[in-house]
Amino acid sequence: MTTNPGMSSHRRLWIALLLLSARVAIAHDLDDVDIPKLGMSRSEFLLDPARAVQASVAEDFVTSFYDQTLDHFNYRPESYNTFKQRYVVNSKHWGGADYGAPIFAFLGAEAPIDGDIATAGFLTDNAAQFRALLVYIEHRFYGESIPYGMTFEKAIGDADTRGYFSSAQALADYAEILIYLKQKWKAEHSPIIVFGGSYGGMLASWFRLKYPHVALGALASSAPILYFDDIVPQDAYYSIVAKSFLESSSSCHQTIRRSWEEIDRVASEPRGLTKLSNAFKTCSPLQSSSELKKYLRLQYAKVVQYNNPFAQPLEFMCDAINGAPPRKGLLQKIFAGLVAINGNLTCYVNPSGSDAQTPSGWFWQTCSEMAFPIGITRNTMFPPEPFNLNSFSNACKSEFGVPPRPHWVTTYFGGHDIKLILHRFASNIIFSNGLQDPYSSGGVLKNISSTVVAIYTAKGSHCLDILGADKSDPDWLVEQRKTEVKIMKKWLAMYYADLRAFGN
Numbered sequence: 001m002t003t004n005p006g007m008s009s010h011r012r013l014w015i016a017l018l019l020l021s022a023r024v025a026i027a028h029d030l031d032d033v034d035i036p037k038l039g040m041s042r043s044e045f046l047l048d049p050a051r052a053v054q055a056s057v058a059e060d061f062v063t064s065f066y067d068q069t070l071d072h073f074n075y076r077p078e079s080y081n082t083f084k085q086r087y088v089v090n091s092k093h094w095g096g097a098d099y100g101a102p103i104f105a106f107l108g109a110e111a112p113i114d115g116d117i118a119t120a121g122f123l124t125d126n127a128a129q130f131r132a133l134l135v136y137i138e139h140r141f142y143g144e145s146i147p148y149g150m151t152f153e154k155a156i157g158d159a160d161t162r163g164y165f166s167s168a169q170a171l172a173d174y175a176e177i178l179i180y181l182k183q184k185w186k187a188e189h190s191p192i193i194v195f196g197g198s199y200g201g202m203l204a205s206w207f208r209l210k211y212p213h214v215a216l217g218a219l220a221s222s223a224p225i226l227y228f229d230d231i232v233p234q235d236a237y238y239s240i241v242a243k244s245f246l247e248s249s250s251s252c253h254q255t256i257r258r259s260w261e262e263i264d265r266v267a268s269e270p271r272g273l274t275k276l277s278n279a280f281k282t283c284s285p286l287q288s289s290s291e292l293k294k295y296l297r298l299q300y301a302k303v304v305q306y307n308n309p310f311a312q313p314l315e316f317m318c319d320a321i322n323g324a325p326p327r328k329g330l331l332q333k334i335f336a337g338l339v340a341i342n343g344n345l346t347c348y349v350n351p352s353g354s355d356a357q358t359p360s361g362w363f364w365q366t367c368s369e370m371a372f373p374i375g376i377t378r379n380t381m382f383p384p385e386p387f388n389l390n391s392f393s394n395a396c397k398s399e400f401g402v403p404p405r406p407h408w409v410t411t412y413f414g415g416h417d418i419k420l421i422l423h424r425f426a427s428n429i430i431f432s433n434g435l436q437d438p439y440s441s442g443g444v445l446k447n448i449s450s451t452v453v454a455i456y457t458a459k460g461s462h463c464l465d466i467l468g469a470d471k472s473d474p475d476w477l478v479e480q481r482k483t484e485v486k487i488m489k490k491w492l493a494m495y496y497a498d499l500r501a502f503g504n
């Protein structure tokens with residue numbers, strides 16, 4: 001056990017959110033859908049007053065609704081329907097339209113926008129020095145931005161309505177709102193920089209490529225835009241999970257590696273599933289050992305993906321696994337790891353949670369276009385679990401009546417030969433990553449040109465750079481953010497020079 005007392009409150013808070021996300025992550029009983037969650041937020045940043053955006057700052061945010069076009073790409077009568085799309089503006093530090101002061105636009109992702117405002121501290125931290133206007137736009141179908149004013153459940157449950165739930169529609173929404181806001185504020189010469197983390201980071205980079213007349217540049221934090229089709233090996237994600245465990249503690253890695261066979265062995269005994277259910281205090285009896293194994297796999301993925309220098313959940317989990325009394329069996333060690341990161345709960349593994357928007361909405365998105373082929377064929381810590389497009393398709397068809405289109409993302413946005421394709425075409429994108437994040441394996445980690453750059457840290461995890469700064473941040477994180485700020489200032493300087501040269 002690490003005994004640094006300063007860590008404990010971070011850890012408790014981390015535990016609280018992990019618990020929350022664990023509950024929603026298995027809202028669906030889908031054995032074939034095994035894509036680790038995306039998203040920026042980890043617990044302590046939402047809950048820790050030191051890191052979340054302060055309440056006094058929160059007062060400066062004004063919420064509005066835009067009458068958004070339901071369907072940007074067709075001219076059928078129903079396409080012209082509109083719905084209320086939520087956006088939030090903070091103009092406290094804005095230098096104003098007369099000065100062409102910039103606009104920072106945060107592109108919402110697979111969650112209500114409220115959480116992002118508190119989480120994406122990079123924007124509020126830097127608004128003053130850029131004299132930037134901040135705009136946060138909610139992604140359609142999440143939060144309060146649901147077509148026809150429907151409830152989320154109704155919209156996602158209706159095949160015709162959820163047909164309008166796509167990344168292309170979302171990007172067009174952002175373009176429409178941003179153009180409208182510039183007109184409204186007479187800020188036609190205020191350059192826009194778009195921001196996003198995780199799936200939202202993917203959107204930010206694609207937005208710069210598709211709408212260069214709207215966004216001058218993009219900061220895409222932890223955006224796995226290459227984890228599609230056959231661009232990266234399906235093993236890439238879980239290889240990083242295993243490597244991180246191995247580097248954190250080889251005995252912990254070893255214990256987990258040996259546990260899978262033990263789970264199967266116990267499961268095959270008479271009343272084996274009951275024994276396993278008891279050992280893991282499951283909330284309802286296990287139907288199969290794979291249910292337990294999938295849950296554990298995603299827990300290990302999450303501690304690595306959201307590992308960070310403050311709470312160190314990976315180390316915390318391994319301390320518990322290694323520290324369990326030796327007379328206790330292998331499975332008790334694994335269970336101790338679960339307790340360490342989830343807290344002392346009345347039950348584990350398959351809590352019956354209410355359906356939240358993010359898992360259901362994201363499930364649709366993965367089943368339509370965001371079909372990340374994440375699987376395991378060879379791994380030092382996990383048994384093989386190859387990505388199986390057939391069974392994934394079947395799960396999607398049985399839930400939504402349609403199969404995923406696994407080649408659509410690369411068809412519409414590209415991804416293959418990215419340097420060859422974008423080297424001369426694209427500009428002004430920062431792809432930031434932390435190499436500890438398993439999703440960084442699908443990120444852009446090489447510089448594509450002098451202005452399409454990869455800024456990564458060896459020790460960072462998922463979306464760490466876009467969170468708020470804190471005095472206790474390690475130097476490498478401080479440096480990463482400084483580099484990003486410097487690059488954005490260059491984009492702006494170039495833009496203002498161009499404006500003088502070509503503007504009127």
Ligand SMILES: *[C@@H]1O[C@H](CO)[C@@H](O)[C@H](O)[C@H]1NC(C)=O
Pocket residue numbers: 339340341342343344
């Ligand atoms: C769980 O409860 C045990 C026994 O009361 C305690 O020693 C342990 O610290 C608790 N663990 C967590 C993570 O709260």
Ligand SMILES: *[C@@H]1O[C@H](CO)[C@@H](O)[C@H](O)[C@H]1NC(C)=O
Pocket residue numbers: 445446447453454455456483
């Ligand atoms: C890419 O270029 C930027 C800016 O010149 C630099 O800071 C960064 O280290 C480079 N990244 C890589 C992966 O070489």
